[in-house]
Structures are given as structure tokens and as C-alpha cells.
Amino acid sequence: MxxxxxxxxxxxxxxxxxxxxxxxxxxxxxxxxxxxxTAFVCSYEVIEKAxxxxxxxxxxxxxxxxxxxxxxxxxxxxxxxxxxxxLLRKHxxxxxxxxxxxxxxxxxxISAGFLDVLEWSSYAAQEQVDLLHxxxxxxxxxxxxxxxxxxxxxxxxxxxxxxxxxxxxxxxGFRGNGDNCIPAYEQGNIxxxxxxxxxxxxxxxxxxxxxxxxxxxxxIIVGHQKSEEAGMRFLARQLRHQLPQLSISHIDxxxxxxxx
Numbered sequence: 001m002x003x004x005x006x007x008x009x010x011x012x013x014x015x016x017x018x019x020x021x022x023x024x025x026x027x028x029x030x031x032x033x034x035x036x037x038t039a040f041v042c043s044y045e046v047i048e049k050a051x052x053x054x055x056x057x058x059x060x061x062x063x064x065x066x067x068x069x070x071x072x073x074x075x076x077x078x079x080x081x082x083x084x085x086x087l088l089r090k091h092x093x094x095x096x097x098x099x100x101x102x103x104x105x106x107x108x109x110i111s112a113g114f115l116d117v118l119e120w121s122s123y124a125a126q127e128q129v130d131l132l133h134x135x136x137x138x139x140x141x142x143x144x145x146x147x148x149x150x151x152x153x154x155x156x157x158x159x160x161x162x163x164x165x166x167x168x169x170x171x172x173g174f175r176g177n178g179d180n181c182i183p184a185y186e187q188g189n190i191x192x193x194x195x196x197x198x199x200x201x202x203x204x205x206x207x208x209x210x211x212x213x214x215x216x217x218x219x220i221i222v223g224h225q226k227s228e229e230a231g232m233r234f235l236a237r238q239l240r241h242q243l244p245q246l247s248i249s250h251i252d253x254x255x256x257x258x259x260x
Contacts, residue, residue: 004029020100027094035247038236113234132168154259159218165191172227178202196227
């Protein structure tokens with residue numbers, strides 16, 4: 001299988017998108033795939049691990065250039081990026097960006113992986129896996145479950161940890177901002193949103209005011225990487241079923257942001 005044929009396999013469930021950041025962003029796609037590694041982001045650490053494992057194709061969910069659209073000219077002469085590219089070229093590693101197609105898949109690959117690691121798949125709406133109806137429990141209980149299953153020492157909680165809830169909406173990745181979350185709260189059906197990250201002065205401030213007015217809503221922020229990493233690990237398992245002849249693994253890395 002060539003790298004470009006692997007890209008076609010990843011696109012197939014959705015169909016070709018007119019506008020997307022996805023594609024073969026490093027390499028020409030004409031190399032034979034020897035081994036595949038999935039990753040939340042193709043960091044320098046991930047590339048080094050790929051070299052050690054003999055991986056020649058990395059499937060990265062996020063941009064390798066520190067912003068969403070893979071355009072790094074704005075940084076000027078960036079020696080960190082150049083050293084990263086040099087390492088990829090030296091070991092002839094090609095990189096596929098798999099972001100938009102992951103989220104457009106039915107079900108969303110990232111959400112499906114998140115639910116799988118939490119053992120919550122049976123609570124998801126059939127057509128929309130981001131909508132959950134959990135057994136009623138407190139926000140604090142949910143927070144503890146997230147910390148345990150995702151191996152997180154600290155998470156952010158906005159609202160009352162003793163608040164009971166069952167209707168939960170996932171806004172994984174960078175989808176915790178007001179335009180994504182506030183309309184859902186306003187409709188009155190969502191009691192808790194679990195997000196990757198978002199602007200601190202938007203949804204959290206809305207929750208502060210809403211609760212002061214007598215409403216009962218909350219938000220848990222687990223961090224961008226921790227909200228999406230399980231989805232890329234899930235993708236590796238899917239690909240192993242589809243391509244049993246290839247070596248396919250997920251390349252783990254520590255979350256960038258540490259709490260001290």
C-alpha cells in the first residue's frame with residue numbers, strides 16, 4: 001500500500017471534502033507504507049519514537065506547525081520547525097493530517113474513542129455520539145471518573161460539583177467557546193458540557209451568571225490533548241482491523257501542559 005492509498009482509505013467514509021486541512025502534509029504519497037503510527041500531534045518527541053519503532057507514516061490529528069492551517073511563514077525563520085522537518089526528511093517519514101475527516105466521520109472518530117475509554121458508549125445517542133444520557137450522578141462524580149479513566153491529575157470544573165446531572169454534551173478539542181456551548185445550555189436540555197478547551201472568559205462566565213440566576217449547569221474542561229488522544233488511539237485499533245498486514249500503533253506522549 002502506498003501512502004496516498006492510505007489517505008484514500010481514511011477519506012472514504014466521508015467522501016472528499018472541498019475545504020480541509022487534511023492530507024499528506026509531509027511527503028509525496030508515493031512511498032510504500034511499512035508501519036503506521038497515530039498521534040494526537042506529530043511532535044519532535046513523536047518523530048523520535050517513530051524512528052525507534054521503524055514507523056514511516058505518522059497520522060497526526062493536529063497541525064505539526066503550531067497553528068491550525070499548517071502555514072508557518074507568519075513565524076519567520078523558525079529553526080524549531082526546520083529541525084523538525086529535517087528529522088522527518090532524514091528518516092523518510094511521511095505525515096498525514098487527519099483532523100476534519102476524523103470529526104466528520106459517523107460516528108466522530110475522536111468522540112467514539114473518548115467514549116470507549118470512559119466505557120460510556122452505550123449512553124450515547126445513536127445518531128449523535130456527542131450527546132449522552134448518563135445515569136444521574138453529581139458533576140463531581142463525573143469529574144473523578146474522567147480523571148481516573150483519562151489518567152489526569154487535575155481538571156477544571158465550572159459550577160457546583162454537587163449538582164446532579166444526566167444530560168451531557170461533549171465538546172472535545174477546541175470547542176468549549178461560547179458560540180458552541182451557550183446555545184445548547186439556553187435550550188434547557190444540557191446540564192453539563194465536557195470540553196477539551198475554550199476561552200476562559202466566554203462559557204465559564206456564562207455559567208457563573210446562569211448559576212447566580214438560579215439555573216443548574218456546569219462544565220468540565222479536561223484539556224485539548226486529553227480530550228482527543230483516545231480518539232487517535234481508537235483510530236489505530238480501527239486501522240489494525242482494516243490493514244492486518246501492517247504494523248500499526250498509537251504513539252503516546254505526555255500532555256504538554258503540566259499543573260504545578
